[in-house]
Amino acid sequence: MTLPRFPPGQDPGPSFTGLLQHVGRDPFAPPGGGSQPGFADRHATTIVAVTYSDGVVMAADRRATAGSSIAQRDVQKLHPADRHSGIAIAGSAGFGLELIRLFQLQLEHYEKSEGVALSLEGKANQLASMVRQHLGLAMQGFVVVPLFAGYDVRRRAGRIFTYDPTGGRYEETDFHADGSGGRDARTTVKLGWTPSMAREDTIELAVQALYEAADEDSATGGPDAVRGIYPTVATITTEGFTMVEEPEVAERFASLITRMTERGARR
Protein backbone atom coordinates (compact mmCIF):
# COMPACT_ATOMS: atom_id res chain seq x y z
CA MET A 1 0.00 0.00 0.00
CA THR A 2 1.51 3.32 -0.99
CA LEU A 3 1.77 6.02 1.62
CA PRO A 4 -0.45 9.03 1.02
CA ARG A 5 1.52 12.28 0.65
CA PHE A 6 0.14 15.73 0.02
CA PRO A 7 1.65 19.06 -0.96
CA PRO A 8 1.51 21.53 1.95
CA GLY A 9 -1.50 23.49 0.63
CA GLN A 10 -3.64 20.38 0.21
CA ASP A 11 -2.78 18.56 3.40
CA PRO A 12 -5.97 17.36 5.14
CA GLY A 13 -4.37 17.78 8.58
CA PRO A 14 -5.50 15.54 11.41
CA SER A 15 -8.98 14.94 9.92
CA PHE A 16 -9.71 11.39 8.81
CA THR A 17 -12.86 12.27 6.86
CA GLY A 18 -10.85 15.03 5.18
CA LEU A 19 -8.27 12.41 4.24
CA LEU A 20 -10.97 10.13 2.81
CA GLN A 21 -12.28 13.00 0.69
CA HIS A 22 -8.73 13.74 -0.52
CA VAL A 23 -8.17 10.18 -1.69
CA GLY A 24 -11.49 10.20 -3.53
CA ARG A 25 -13.55 8.19 -1.08
CA ASP A 26 -15.94 10.80 0.27
CA PRO A 27 -18.03 8.93 2.85
CA PHE A 28 -20.73 11.60 2.66
CA ALA A 29 -21.16 11.60 -1.10
CA PRO A 30 -24.91 11.41 -1.76
CA PRO A 31 -25.85 8.08 -3.32
CA GLY A 32 -27.81 8.00 -6.56
CA GLY A 33 -31.40 6.80 -6.75
CA GLY A 34 -34.82 8.25 -6.10
CA SER A 35 -35.79 10.71 -3.44
CA GLN A 36 -37.62 8.19 -1.24
CA PRO A 37 -36.41 4.64 -0.61
CA GLY A 38 -38.64 1.93 -2.08
CA PHE A 39 -37.52 -0.52 0.58
CA ALA A 40 -37.54 -0.76 4.37
CA ASP A 41 -34.06 -0.13 5.76
CA ARG A 42 -33.12 -1.16 9.27
CA HIS A 43 -33.98 1.26 12.01
CA ALA A 44 -32.35 1.61 15.37
CA THR A 45 -34.56 3.01 18.09
CA THR A 46 -34.38 4.22 21.69
CA ILE A 47 -31.25 5.65 23.33
CA VAL A 48 -30.83 7.34 26.71
CA ALA A 49 -28.15 9.34 28.54
CA VAL A 50 -28.39 10.42 32.19
CA THR A 51 -25.85 12.39 34.23
CA TYR A 52 -25.00 11.28 37.75
CA SER A 53 -22.49 12.06 40.49
CA ASP A 54 -19.47 10.44 38.75
CA GLY A 55 -20.30 11.23 35.11
CA VAL A 56 -22.86 9.88 32.64
CA VAL A 57 -24.82 6.65 32.19
CA MET A 58 -25.73 5.77 28.61
CA ALA A 59 -28.16 3.05 27.59
CA ALA A 60 -29.71 1.71 24.40
CA ASP A 61 -32.24 -0.98 23.59
CA ARG A 62 -31.24 -3.85 21.30
CA ARG A 63 -33.93 -3.88 18.64
CA ALA A 64 -33.58 -3.00 14.97
CA THR A 65 -36.72 -2.92 12.85
CA ALA A 66 -37.30 -3.02 9.11
CA GLY A 67 -40.78 -1.75 8.44
CA SER A 68 -43.03 -3.62 10.86
CA SER A 69 -40.76 -6.63 11.27
CA ILE A 70 -37.93 -7.10 13.75
CA ALA A 71 -34.69 -7.11 11.79
CA GLN A 72 -32.32 -7.85 14.65
CA ARG A 73 -32.79 -8.54 18.36
CA ASP A 74 -29.28 -7.90 19.62
CA VAL A 75 -28.02 -4.90 17.67
CA GLN A 76 -25.40 -2.72 19.40
CA LYS A 77 -26.34 0.96 19.15
CA LEU A 78 -24.13 2.19 21.96
CA HIS A 79 -20.40 2.31 21.37
CA PRO A 80 -17.37 3.98 22.93
CA ALA A 81 -16.33 7.00 20.84
CA ASP A 82 -12.96 7.14 22.56
CA ARG A 83 -11.62 6.70 26.08
CA HIS A 84 -13.82 9.34 27.69
CA SER A 85 -16.92 9.47 25.52
CA GLY A 86 -19.65 7.33 24.06
CA ILE A 87 -22.00 7.56 21.09
CA ALA A 88 -25.39 5.96 20.47
CA ILE A 89 -27.54 6.20 17.37
CA ALA A 90 -31.20 6.26 16.49
CA GLY A 91 -32.55 6.13 12.95
CA SER A 92 -31.23 4.44 9.84
CA ALA A 93 -29.02 1.66 11.22
CA GLY A 94 -26.68 1.14 8.27
CA PHE A 95 -25.70 4.78 7.99
CA GLY A 96 -25.76 5.21 11.75
CA LEU A 97 -23.28 2.42 12.44
CA GLU A 98 -21.06 3.76 9.66
CA LEU A 99 -21.26 7.20 11.27
CA ILE A 100 -20.10 5.67 14.56
CA ARG A 101 -17.18 3.91 12.87
CA LEU A 102 -16.12 7.10 11.11
CA PHE A 103 -16.48 9.16 14.27
CA GLN A 104 -14.38 6.72 16.31
CA LEU A 105 -11.70 6.77 13.63
CA GLN A 106 -11.87 10.54 13.38
CA LEU A 107 -11.16 10.92 17.10
CA GLU A 108 -8.40 8.31 17.14
CA HIS A 109 -6.81 9.71 13.99
CA TYR A 110 -6.73 13.18 15.51
CA GLU A 111 -5.29 11.90 18.76
CA LYS A 112 -2.52 9.95 17.04
CA SER A 113 -1.65 12.77 14.65
CA GLU A 114 -1.62 15.56 17.20
CA GLY A 115 -0.48 13.61 20.24
CA VAL A 116 -3.40 14.86 22.36
CA ALA A 117 -7.10 14.03 22.39
CA LEU A 118 -9.68 16.60 21.30
CA SER A 119 -11.59 18.41 24.05
CA LEU A 120 -15.11 17.08 24.70
CA GLU A 121 -16.54 20.23 23.15
CA GLY A 122 -14.32 19.68 20.10
CA LYS A 123 -15.55 16.12 19.74
CA ALA A 124 -19.18 17.25 19.98
CA ASN A 125 -18.59 19.86 17.25
CA GLN A 126 -16.85 17.29 15.05
CA LEU A 127 -19.89 15.06 15.30
CA ALA A 128 -22.19 17.98 14.47
CA SER A 129 -20.34 18.62 11.22
CA MET A 130 -20.45 14.92 10.35
CA VAL A 131 -24.21 14.80 10.93
CA ARG A 132 -24.61 17.92 8.79
CA GLN A 133 -22.70 16.25 5.98
CA HIS A 134 -25.34 13.49 6.16
CA LEU A 135 -28.09 15.98 5.40
CA GLY A 136 -28.38 14.83 1.79
CA LEU A 137 -29.09 11.31 3.00
CA ALA A 138 -31.53 12.58 5.60
CA MET A 139 -33.46 14.36 2.83
CA GLN A 140 -33.76 10.99 1.07
CA GLY A 141 -35.28 9.46 4.18
CA PHE A 142 -32.19 7.99 5.85
CA VAL A 143 -32.23 10.07 9.00
CA VAL A 144 -29.54 9.40 11.60
CA VAL A 145 -29.63 11.09 14.99
CA PRO A 146 -26.74 10.43 17.35
CA LEU A 147 -26.61 10.98 21.08
CA PHE A 148 -23.17 11.90 22.35
CA ALA A 149 -22.06 11.93 25.97
CA GLY A 150 -18.75 12.02 27.72
CA TYR A 151 -16.75 12.92 30.76
CA ASP A 152 -15.18 16.35 30.39
CA VAL A 153 -11.78 15.89 32.02
CA ARG A 154 -11.23 19.67 32.11
CA ARG A 155 -14.57 20.56 33.74
CA ARG A 156 -14.70 17.32 35.73
CA ALA A 157 -18.31 16.57 34.87
CA GLY A 158 -20.41 14.41 32.61
CA ARG A 159 -21.93 16.23 29.62
CA ILE A 160 -24.59 15.25 27.09
CA PHE A 161 -25.00 16.53 23.53
CA THR A 162 -27.98 15.92 21.27
CA TYR A 163 -28.34 16.51 17.55
CA ASP A 164 -31.01 17.06 14.95
CA PRO A 165 -30.75 15.80 11.36
CA THR A 166 -29.47 19.18 10.14
CA GLY A 167 -26.41 18.92 12.36
CA GLY A 168 -27.77 21.22 15.04
CA ARG A 169 -25.91 20.56 18.27
CA TYR A 170 -27.63 21.10 21.61
CA GLU A 171 -26.20 20.53 25.05
CA GLU A 172 -28.55 18.98 27.61
CA THR A 173 -27.98 19.72 31.26
CA ASP A 174 -29.16 16.57 33.05
CA PHE A 175 -30.47 13.86 30.74
CA HIS A 176 -31.87 13.13 27.29
CA ALA A 177 -33.39 10.32 25.24
CA ASP A 178 -33.83 10.01 21.49
CA GLY A 179 -35.33 7.67 18.94
CA SER A 180 -38.85 6.42 18.42
CA GLY A 181 -39.32 5.63 22.13
CA GLY A 182 -37.38 8.70 23.19
CA ARG A 183 -40.42 10.64 24.43
CA ASP A 184 -41.51 7.91 26.81
CA ALA A 185 -37.96 7.29 27.99
CA ARG A 186 -37.45 11.02 28.56
CA THR A 187 -40.61 11.30 30.65
CA THR A 188 -39.59 8.33 32.79
CA VAL A 189 -36.16 9.83 33.47
CA LYS A 190 -37.70 13.24 34.13
CA LEU A 191 -39.92 11.78 36.88
CA GLY A 192 -37.15 9.78 38.54
CA TRP A 193 -34.11 11.99 38.19
CA THR A 194 -32.50 13.83 41.10
CA PRO A 195 -29.16 15.68 41.13
CA SER A 196 -26.04 13.67 42.07
CA MET A 197 -27.60 10.23 41.86
CA ALA A 198 -25.60 7.11 42.75
CA ARG A 199 -24.38 4.77 40.02
CA GLU A 200 -26.78 1.88 40.74
CA ASP A 201 -29.84 4.14 40.95
CA THR A 202 -28.93 5.84 37.70
CA ILE A 203 -28.48 2.55 35.87
CA GLU A 204 -31.84 1.38 37.20
CA LEU A 205 -33.47 4.63 36.08
CA ALA A 206 -32.00 4.33 32.57
CA VAL A 207 -33.11 0.72 32.39
CA GLN A 208 -36.60 1.68 33.57
CA ALA A 209 -36.76 4.39 30.91
CA LEU A 210 -36.05 1.79 28.22
CA TYR A 211 -38.61 -0.56 29.76
CA GLU A 212 -41.30 2.11 29.65
CA ALA A 213 -40.32 3.06 26.10
CA ALA A 214 -40.62 -0.58 25.03
CA ASP A 215 -44.02 -0.69 26.70
CA GLU A 216 -45.34 2.15 24.56
CA ASP A 217 -43.31 1.88 21.36
CA SER A 218 -43.36 -1.23 19.17
CA ALA A 219 -39.95 -0.44 17.66
CA THR A 220 -38.19 -0.48 21.03
CA GLY A 221 -37.10 -3.83 22.41
CA GLY A 222 -37.67 -4.70 26.07
CA PRO A 223 -35.56 -7.09 28.15
CA ASP A 224 -35.55 -10.58 26.65
CA ALA A 225 -35.04 -13.02 29.55
CA VAL A 226 -35.59 -16.07 27.32
CA ARG A 227 -32.68 -15.25 25.01
CA GLY A 228 -30.76 -13.41 27.71
CA ILE A 229 -30.68 -10.17 25.70
CA TYR A 230 -30.65 -6.98 27.75
CA PRO A 231 -30.12 -3.36 26.80
CA THR A 232 -26.55 -2.16 26.57
CA VAL A 233 -25.59 0.16 29.40
CA ALA A 234 -22.31 2.01 29.91
CA THR A 235 -20.87 4.43 32.42
CA ILE A 236 -18.47 7.23 31.48
CA THR A 237 -16.45 8.64 34.36
CA THR A 238 -12.98 9.94 35.02
CA GLU A 239 -11.90 6.28 34.61
CA GLY A 240 -13.26 6.30 31.06
CA PHE A 241 -15.97 4.47 29.14
CA THR A 242 -16.97 1.16 30.74
CA MET A 243 -19.65 -1.22 29.56
CA VAL A 244 -21.86 -2.43 32.42
CA GLU A 245 -21.68 -6.23 32.49
CA GLU A 246 -24.82 -8.04 31.31
CA PRO A 247 -25.46 -9.85 34.64
CA GLU A 248 -25.59 -6.49 36.41
CA VAL A 249 -28.09 -5.12 33.87
CA ALA A 250 -30.16 -8.30 34.29
CA GLU A 251 -30.06 -7.78 38.04
CA ARG A 252 -31.29 -4.17 37.67
CA PHE A 253 -34.14 -5.43 35.52
CA ALA A 254 -35.04 -8.10 38.03
CA SER A 255 -35.17 -5.50 40.78
CA LEU A 256 -37.26 -3.19 38.56
CA ILE A 257 -39.73 -5.95 37.74
CA THR A 258 -40.05 -6.93 41.42
CA ARG A 259 -40.75 -3.31 42.29
CA MET A 260 -43.38 -2.97 39.59
CA THR A 261 -45.07 -6.26 40.46
CA GLU A 262 -45.27 -5.27 44.13
CA ARG A 263 -46.83 -1.99 43.11
CA GLY A 264 -49.33 -4.03 41.12
CA ALA A 265 -48.63 -2.03 38.02
CA ARG A 266 -51.32 -2.47 35.44
CA ARG A 267 -50.66 0.66 33.48
Added chain:
Amino acid sequence: MSVFGYVSPEQAQKDKADFARKGIARGRSLVGMSFMGGVLLCAENKSRNLHKLGEIYDHIAFAGVGKYNEFDQLRQAGIRSADLKGYSYSREDVDARSLANGYAQLIGQVFTHEMKPLEVEILVAEVGAEQADDQLFHILYDGTVVDEGGTSVLGGDADALAERLSSTYDPAADLQGALATAVAALGGPDRTLGAADLEIALLERSTRRRCFRRIRDQELIDLLGAPALVDPEPGPATAQ
Protein backbone atom coordinates in the same frame (compact mmCIF):
# COMPACT_ATOMS: atom_id res chain seq x y z
CA MET B 1 32.38 22.60 -23.29
CA SER B 2 29.46 22.01 -21.04
CA VAL B 3 29.19 24.10 -17.92
CA PHE B 4 28.16 21.01 -15.97
CA GLY B 5 30.85 18.47 -15.41
CA TYR B 6 30.06 14.78 -15.72
CA VAL B 7 29.22 13.06 -12.46
CA SER B 8 29.09 9.29 -12.53
CA PRO B 9 25.97 7.63 -11.10
CA GLU B 10 28.13 5.90 -8.49
CA GLN B 11 29.52 9.23 -7.35
CA ALA B 12 26.06 10.84 -7.27
CA GLN B 13 24.69 8.04 -5.10
CA LYS B 14 27.67 8.17 -2.82
CA ASP B 15 27.40 11.93 -2.39
CA LYS B 16 23.73 11.65 -1.52
CA ALA B 17 24.38 8.84 0.93
CA ASP B 18 27.19 10.80 2.61
CA PHE B 19 24.95 13.83 2.85
CA ALA B 20 22.12 11.81 4.45
CA ARG B 21 24.45 10.00 6.82
CA LYS B 22 25.96 13.28 7.98
CA GLY B 23 22.53 14.71 8.71
CA ILE B 24 21.47 11.63 10.64
CA ALA B 25 24.72 11.48 12.63
CA ARG B 26 24.04 14.97 14.01
CA GLY B 27 20.97 13.74 15.91
CA ARG B 28 20.78 11.56 18.97
CA SER B 29 20.21 7.82 18.81
CA LEU B 30 17.37 5.55 19.80
CA VAL B 31 16.90 1.90 20.63
CA GLY B 32 14.04 -0.48 19.90
CA MET B 33 13.94 -3.71 21.83
CA SER B 34 11.68 -6.72 22.10
CA PHE B 35 11.32 -7.95 25.68
CA MET B 36 8.98 -10.20 27.62
CA GLY B 37 6.24 -7.59 28.10
CA GLY B 38 6.27 -6.20 24.57
CA VAL B 39 8.44 -3.82 22.56
CA LEU B 40 10.33 -1.03 24.27
CA LEU B 41 11.29 2.14 22.41
CA CYS B 42 13.85 4.30 24.08
CA ALA B 43 15.11 7.57 22.60
CA GLU B 44 17.49 10.20 23.81
CA ASN B 45 15.38 13.34 23.55
CA LYS B 46 15.46 16.40 25.76
CA SER B 47 12.22 17.81 24.41
CA ARG B 48 9.03 16.75 26.14
CA ASN B 49 6.84 17.93 23.30
CA LEU B 50 8.61 17.17 20.03
CA HIS B 51 8.34 13.41 19.96
CA LYS B 52 10.58 10.94 18.16
CA LEU B 53 8.28 8.04 19.03
CA GLY B 54 4.64 7.78 18.06
CA GLU B 55 1.62 5.52 17.79
CA ILE B 56 0.69 4.35 14.29
CA TYR B 57 -1.94 1.70 14.91
CA ASP B 58 -3.21 -0.78 17.49
CA HIS B 59 -0.01 -2.84 17.65
CA ILE B 60 2.34 -0.66 15.62
CA ALA B 61 4.64 2.16 16.66
CA PHE B 62 6.95 4.52 14.83
CA ALA B 63 10.36 5.85 15.80
CA GLY B 64 12.50 8.26 13.85
CA VAL B 65 15.91 9.91 14.06
CA GLY B 66 17.41 12.68 11.97
CA LYS B 67 15.53 15.73 10.75
CA TYR B 68 12.41 16.24 12.86
CA ASN B 69 10.15 17.74 10.20
CA GLU B 70 11.01 14.96 7.76
CA PHE B 71 10.40 11.98 10.03
CA ASP B 72 7.32 13.61 11.53
CA GLN B 73 5.83 13.85 8.04
CA LEU B 74 6.61 10.17 7.58
CA ARG B 75 4.92 9.38 10.89
CA GLN B 76 1.81 11.25 9.76
CA ALA B 77 1.84 9.42 6.42
CA GLY B 78 2.07 6.11 8.28
CA ILE B 79 -0.94 6.92 10.47
CA ARG B 80 -2.91 7.89 7.37
CA SER B 81 -1.98 4.76 5.49
CA ALA B 82 -2.75 2.49 8.46
CA ASP B 83 -6.08 4.15 9.27
CA LEU B 84 -7.13 4.06 5.60
CA LYS B 85 -6.24 0.39 5.34
CA GLY B 86 -8.04 -0.50 8.56
CA TYR B 87 -11.10 1.42 7.41
CA SER B 88 -11.11 -0.18 3.96
CA TYR B 89 -10.56 -3.74 5.14
CA SER B 90 -10.37 -4.64 8.81
CA ARG B 91 -8.25 -3.63 11.78
CA GLU B 92 -6.57 -7.06 11.72
CA ASP B 93 -5.30 -6.46 8.20
CA VAL B 94 -3.01 -3.60 9.18
CA ASP B 95 0.53 -4.92 9.65
CA ALA B 96 4.01 -3.53 10.11
CA ARG B 97 5.49 -5.36 7.14
CA SER B 98 3.33 -3.70 4.52
CA LEU B 99 3.78 -0.35 6.23
CA ALA B 100 7.57 -0.81 6.24
CA ASN B 101 7.43 -1.60 2.51
CA GLY B 102 5.42 1.57 1.93
CA TYR B 103 8.01 3.60 3.80
CA ALA B 104 10.87 1.93 1.93
CA GLN B 105 9.21 2.78 -1.38
CA LEU B 106 8.67 6.40 -0.44
CA ILE B 107 12.11 6.99 1.07
CA GLY B 108 13.82 5.10 -1.77
CA GLN B 109 11.90 7.14 -4.33
CA VAL B 110 13.03 10.40 -2.76
CA PHE B 111 16.63 9.17 -2.54
CA THR B 112 16.82 8.28 -6.25
CA HIS B 113 14.70 10.99 -7.83
CA GLU B 114 15.05 14.11 -5.75
CA MET B 115 17.97 16.47 -5.25
CA LYS B 116 18.02 16.08 -1.50
CA PRO B 117 17.56 12.68 0.16
CA LEU B 118 15.60 12.46 3.42
CA GLU B 119 17.97 12.78 6.35
CA VAL B 120 16.15 10.20 8.43
CA GLU B 121 16.22 6.65 9.62
CA ILE B 122 13.03 5.14 10.94
CA LEU B 123 11.86 2.10 12.84
CA VAL B 124 8.47 0.44 12.43
CA ALA B 125 7.77 -1.86 15.36
CA GLU B 126 4.92 -4.29 15.87
CA VAL B 127 4.13 -6.20 19.03
CA GLY B 128 2.93 -9.78 18.57
CA ALA B 129 0.85 -12.09 20.76
CA GLU B 130 4.05 -14.03 21.50
CA GLN B 131 7.53 -12.58 21.75
CA ALA B 132 8.56 -14.58 18.69
CA ASP B 133 6.00 -12.58 16.68
CA ASP B 134 7.48 -9.17 17.53
CA GLN B 135 8.74 -7.34 14.47
CA LEU B 136 11.24 -4.53 14.08
CA PHE B 137 11.75 -3.02 10.64
CA HIS B 138 14.60 -0.58 10.32
CA ILE B 139 14.42 1.62 7.22
CA LEU B 140 17.49 3.55 6.10
CA TYR B 141 17.75 6.92 4.32
CA ASP B 142 18.01 5.21 0.90
CA GLY B 143 15.00 2.94 1.38
CA THR B 144 16.87 -0.17 2.49
CA VAL B 145 14.71 -2.25 4.83
CA VAL B 146 16.31 -4.37 7.51
CA ASP B 147 14.18 -6.93 9.36
CA GLU B 148 15.86 -6.89 12.75
CA GLY B 149 15.59 -9.57 15.39
CA GLY B 150 15.34 -8.58 19.02
CA THR B 151 16.95 -5.15 18.97
CA SER B 152 17.37 -2.28 16.59
CA VAL B 153 19.56 0.79 16.90
CA LEU B 154 19.08 4.01 14.93
CA GLY B 155 21.08 7.19 14.70
CA GLY B 156 24.56 8.61 14.65
CA ASP B 157 26.54 6.37 16.93
CA ALA B 158 24.68 3.24 15.88
CA ASP B 159 27.56 0.81 15.46
CA ALA B 160 29.12 1.37 18.89
CA LEU B 161 25.67 1.42 20.44
CA ALA B 162 24.65 -1.85 18.76
CA GLU B 163 27.81 -3.48 20.03
CA ARG B 164 27.17 -2.34 23.61
CA LEU B 165 23.59 -3.53 23.37
CA SER B 166 24.36 -6.94 21.87
CA SER B 167 26.48 -7.90 24.87
CA THR B 168 23.85 -6.90 27.45
CA TYR B 169 20.56 -7.65 25.66
CA ASP B 170 18.40 -10.25 27.35
CA PRO B 171 15.12 -11.09 25.57
CA ALA B 172 13.68 -12.56 28.77
CA ALA B 173 14.10 -9.31 30.73
CA ASP B 174 11.12 -7.57 32.32
CA LEU B 175 10.29 -3.90 31.67
CA GLN B 176 12.64 -2.54 34.30
CA GLY B 177 15.50 -4.75 33.15
CA ALA B 178 14.94 -3.95 29.47
CA LEU B 179 14.78 -0.24 30.21
CA ALA B 180 17.99 -0.37 32.25
CA THR B 181 19.77 -2.19 29.40
CA ALA B 182 18.54 0.25 26.77
CA VAL B 183 19.34 3.34 28.82
CA ALA B 184 22.80 2.08 29.73
CA ALA B 185 23.55 1.34 26.06
CA LEU B 186 22.27 4.75 24.94
CA GLY B 187 24.37 6.54 27.54
CA GLY B 188 27.55 4.62 26.84
CA PRO B 189 30.43 4.17 29.28
CA ASP B 190 30.80 7.86 30.14
CA ARG B 191 27.28 9.13 30.67
CA THR B 192 24.27 8.23 32.81
CA LEU B 193 21.01 9.36 31.25
CA GLY B 194 18.22 10.53 33.53
CA ALA B 195 14.46 10.80 33.07
CA ALA B 196 14.80 14.33 31.65
CA ASP B 197 17.03 13.11 28.78
CA LEU B 198 14.77 10.28 27.70
CA GLU B 199 11.62 9.66 25.72
CA ILE B 200 10.24 6.22 26.41
CA ALA B 201 7.30 4.41 24.84
CA LEU B 202 6.02 0.91 24.99
CA LEU B 203 3.98 -1.46 22.85
CA GLU B 204 2.50 -3.63 25.55
CA ARG B 205 1.83 -7.29 24.94
CA SER B 206 -1.75 -7.19 26.18
CA THR B 207 -5.31 -7.94 25.17
CA ARG B 208 -6.18 -4.27 24.90
CA ARG B 209 -6.80 -2.94 21.42
CA ARG B 210 -4.37 -0.03 21.54
CA CYS B 211 -1.03 -1.22 22.89
CA PHE B 212 0.98 2.01 22.62
CA ARG B 213 1.76 3.77 25.87
CA ARG B 214 4.21 6.46 26.87
CA ILE B 215 6.21 6.09 30.06
CA ARG B 216 6.92 9.49 31.53
CA ASP B 217 7.16 11.61 34.66
CA GLN B 218 6.99 9.76 37.96
CA GLU B 219 6.52 6.32 36.39
CA LEU B 220 9.75 6.75 34.44
CA ILE B 221 11.65 8.05 37.45
CA ASP B 222 10.43 5.07 39.49
CA LEU B 223 11.36 2.59 36.78
CA LEU B 224 14.80 4.12 36.34
CA GLY B 225 15.08 4.25 40.15
CA ALA B 226 17.60 2.47 42.32
CA PRO B 227 18.32 -0.69 40.27
CA ALA B 228 19.03 1.36 37.18
CA LEU B 229 21.73 3.25 39.04
CA VAL B 230 23.42 -0.03 39.90
CA ASP B 231 22.95 -1.49 36.45
CA PRO B 232 25.19 0.86 34.45
CA GLU B 233 28.15 -0.71 36.30
CA PRO B 234 28.35 -3.79 34.06
CA GLY B 235 28.20 -1.40 31.09
CA PRO B 236 31.83 -0.19 31.23
CA ALA B 237 32.98 -3.71 32.11
CA THR B 238 31.54 -5.18 28.91
CA ALA B 239 32.72 -2.22 26.88
CA GLN B 240 36.36 -3.02 27.66
